[in-house]
Amino acid sequence: DAGVIQSPRHEVTEMGQEVTLRCKPISGHDYLFWYRQTMMRGLELLIYFNNNVPIDDSGMPEDRFSAKMPNASFSTLKIQPSEPRDSAVYFCASSLVQGTGHSYNEQFFGPGTRLTVL
Amino acid sequence: GEDVEQSLFLSVREGDSSVINCTYTDSSSTYLYWYKQEPGAGLQLLTYIFSNMDMKQDQRLTVLLNKKDKHLSLRIADTQTGDSAIYFCAESIGGGADGLTFGKGTHLIIQP
Numbered sequence: 001d002a003g004v005i006q007s008p009r010h011e012v013t014e015m016g017q018e019v020t021l022r023c024k025p026i027s028g029h030d031y032l033f034w035y036r037q038t039m040m041r042g043l044e045l046l047i048y049f050n051n052n053v054p055i056d057d058s059g060m061p062e063d064r065f066s067a068k069m070p071n072a073s074f075s076t077l078k079i080q081p082s083e084p085r086d087s088a089v090y091f092c093a094s095s096l097v098q099g100t101g102h103s104y105n106e107q108f109f110g111p112g113t114r115l116t117v118l
Numbered sequence: 119g120e121d122v123e124q125s126l127f128l129s130v131r132e133g134d135s136s137v138i139n140c141t142y143t144d145s146s147s148t149y150l151y152w153y154k155q156e157p158g159a160g161l162q163l164l165t166y167i168f169s170n171m172d173m174k175q176d177q178r179l180t181v182l183l184n185k186k187d188k189h190l191s192l193r194i195a196d197t198q199t200g201d202s203a204i205y206f207c208a209e210s211i212g213g214g215a216d217g218l219t220f221g222k223g224t225h226l227i228i229q230p
Contacts, residue, residue: 004160033217043161043206045217056217091160097215107218109153109160 004110006092012116018080021113024073025094033093033107034067034077043091049075051098082117089114122221124207129227136194138224140207143188147209150183151218152192155204164192164205194226202228 005024013019025032033048047057052069060067064083069075079086093107124140142150148169153161167174167181167190174181180193194201204223210216 031215035218042222043208043218043220045219048217050215059217093161095215105215106163106166109162111160 004092004094004108006090006110006113008113009111010114010116012118013082014118015083016081017117018078019082019086019115019117021077021090021092021115023075023077023092023110025075025092026096026108027073029094029096029108030072030098031095031105031107032069032075033095034075035091035093035109037089037091037112038087046077046090079115082115084117087115087117122207122209122219124205124221124224126222127225127227129229130197131229132197132199134197136192136197136201136226138192138194138205138207138226140190140192140221141188142190142207142209142219144209144211144219145188146211148212149210150181150190151206151208151210152179152181152190153206153208153220155206155223157203161206197226197228199228199230202226 007022034046035043037043046059047067049069067077089112091112093109095105095107097105121143130136151166152164154164155161167183172183178195182191206223207221208218210218
């Protein structure tokens, strides 16, 4: 398996532009997570989905941020309009829980998208 | 709210043992984790421990959990240059079905 795939790996944009980050989870996984990593705040959970349904979006910083999961193999995180303080590395992770018969299941992380907003 | 604290830097000599410490505040944490992040890369799970355990050993890695003090440690025996990375402590309630709360990471620096 190729693991969690994120695109683009690097994104540089100007303040006010719309940014869309993409994630393909590991095939068959039923949970998908979006995290953000900054020097000041470390790694923070933004939102997560179970079977394509958002479960907890309390970590989404503002209405400028939105996330969707239209199907089991694709998710997007959109920032509109982007601001310099959104500059960070955004990670997607996935896990398989349902039907495994046990409660611990590893979250597998993608390589991240480094976003720079000028 | 939930909080996970760890020191930012640890410097050790190659061949020595490294001990990275972490404290957490959420008493309902069920799973505690150690992740490794190499420069420019994602996070790699090193090991995890269930809250009803107090020790777990996996080759060069030993995890100790003091649930009373909410203290977690990771010991890396015979530290090598390849162990140079950022190590994150994390906790969750629901395992793979729950978001992780991370510490800010400990930079492990290996001296020759």
